[in-house]
Amino acid sequence: MTTMPGPVLGDLDARVAQRLATGGVRYTKGRRLVVRALGRAGGPRSAAELHGRLRPGIPLSSLYRTLTVLADAGVLARSHDGHGVALFELAEWLRGHHHHLVCVECGRVEDVDVGDEHERTLTGVVLAVGAAGDLEVTGHRIDIEGVCGACRA
Amino acid sequence: MTTMPGPVLGDLDARVAQRLATGGVRYTKGRRLVVRALGRAGGPRSAAELHGRLRPGIPLSSLYRTLTVLADAGVLARSHDGHGVALFELAEWLRGHHHHLVCVECGRVEDVDVGDEHERTLTGVVLAVGAAGDLEVTGHRIDIEGVCGACRA
DNA sequence: CACTATAATGATATTGATTCTCACAATACA
DNA sequence: TGTATTGTGAGAATCAATATCATTATAGTG
Numbered sequence: 001m002t003t004m005p006g007p008v009l010g011d012l013d014a015r016v017a018q019r020l021a022t023g024g025v026r027y028t029k030g031r032r033l034v035v036r037a038l039g040r041a042g043g044p045r046s047a048a049e050l051h052g053r054l055r056p057g058i059p060l061s062s063l064y065r066t067l068t069v070l071a072d073a074g075v076l077a078r079s080h081d082g083h084g085v086a087l088f089e090l091a092e093w094l095r096g097h098h099h100h101l102v103c104v105e106c107g108r109v110e111d112v113d114v115g116d117e118h119e120r121t122l123t124g125v126v127l128a129v130g131a132a133g134d135l136e137v138t139g140h141r142i143d144i145e146g147v148c149g150a151c152r153a
Numbered sequence: 154m155t156t157m158p159g160p161v162l163g164d165l166d167a168r169v170a171q172r173l174a175t176g177g178v179r180y181t182k183g184r185r186l187v188v189r190a191l192g193r194a195g196g197p198r199s200a201a202e203l204h205g206r207l208r209p210g211i212p213l214s215s216l217y218r219t220l221t222v223l224a225d226a227g228v229l230a231r232s233h234d235g236h237g238v239a240l241f242e243l244a245e246w247l248r249g250h251h252h253h254l255v256c257v258e259c260g261r262v263e264d265v266d267v268g269d270e271h272e273r274t275l276t277g278v279v280l281a282v283g284a285a286g287d288l289e290v291t292g293h294r295i296d297i298e299g300v301c302g303a304c305r306a
Numbered sequence: 307c308a309c310t311a312t313a314a315t316g317a318t319a320t321t322g323a324t325t326c327t328c329a330c331a332a333t334a335c336a
Numbered sequence: 337t338g339t340a341t342t343g344t345g346a347g348a349a350t351c352a353a354t355a356t357c358a359t360t361a362t363a364g365t366g
Contacts, residue, residue: 026332047323047324059345059346062345064324082231084323084353101283103288104292112282125271129252140295142294152289179313183314213352215315215316217353217354218315218354
């Protein structure tokens with residue numbers, strides 16, 4: 001169980017549409033394609049990966065602009081792989097809180113849902129450590145590094 | 154207490170020298186400067202920051218090469234900031250295991266040492282989650298995000 | 307100490323991901 | 337239908353990072 005479809009993938013479009021509407025941002029065909037592709041993905045994806053996978057060949061420049069617009073609107077979250085390449089995924093309020101399994105061999109990143117029990121434990125430590133470091137904690141990001149099944153084979 | 158000098162900063166040079174020697178890599182003046190600068194820093198730093206701080210103006214191209222050499226030799230660890238810019242810090246065997254406090258306002262990243270007790274807790278959860286996700290865990294990386302004291306003021 | 311092989315440096319050119327520009331197309335709404 | 341506004345596509349520009357290459361420094365050796 002390395003991935004889990006969020007409970008809301010069904011009305012993903014509807015939720016994104018509403019969010020964009022309140023910001024006066026249009027939910028165009030290209031933007032829909034990107035959101036759906038990321039909804040299907042099991043982890044954060046780069047612009048290049050999305051560009052290769054999206055069928056009606058969206059030009060890279062438009063894709064980058066779309067990703068930026070969606071990120072600015074709070075629909076997508078942006079992170080980076082081990083080489084500084086930008087990765088995009090659905091924002092937490094769409095995808096649900098989760099962390100990442102990172103393969104140190106192939107670099108692949110996959111979502112992992114931590115159970116409530118474990119998440120409570122993590123949050124407790126994070127809050128304590130952040131407070132001790134004079135940080136007003138707003139969130140945390142955990143990457144679990146190792147060798148994935150495919151790379152072990 | 155947001156930072157803590159590792160127990161080995163005194164003989165940092167000696168430890169790095171030995172490590173490089175076994176790899177047939179010279180510990181030159183420029184490389185010493187970079188290692189010491191990172192030994193003084195309280196967190197990971199970008200090439201640009203180091204370039205600005207290093208006194209005998211080392212050219213950027215040389216600095217990048219130095220950073221790459223030291224990272225390849227296992228002396229430095231490489232990560233990335235919120236914009237994909239590479240950050241460098243002393244490797245774990247030199248600096249000691251730690252995590253990062255990230256200010257979401259100014260982007261500054263500072264080291265934070267988690268106590269043994271908390272670290273054991275984190276490791277336990279990480280191993281359990283990694284195993285459940287079919288990952289042979291080799292390490293973990295935790296960024297605690299929030300607003301730093303300076304930005305709150 | 308001088309000599310040679312090897313490794314490191316500095317200046318510059320190049321790459322690659324990402325962003326910007328601008329003319330054109332699509333959409334919303336009066 | 338007309339008009340203002342927003343989005344798109346193609347290509348140029350940017351910027352961090354890397355590669356190239358001639359020059360310089362260093363470690364060993366005789």
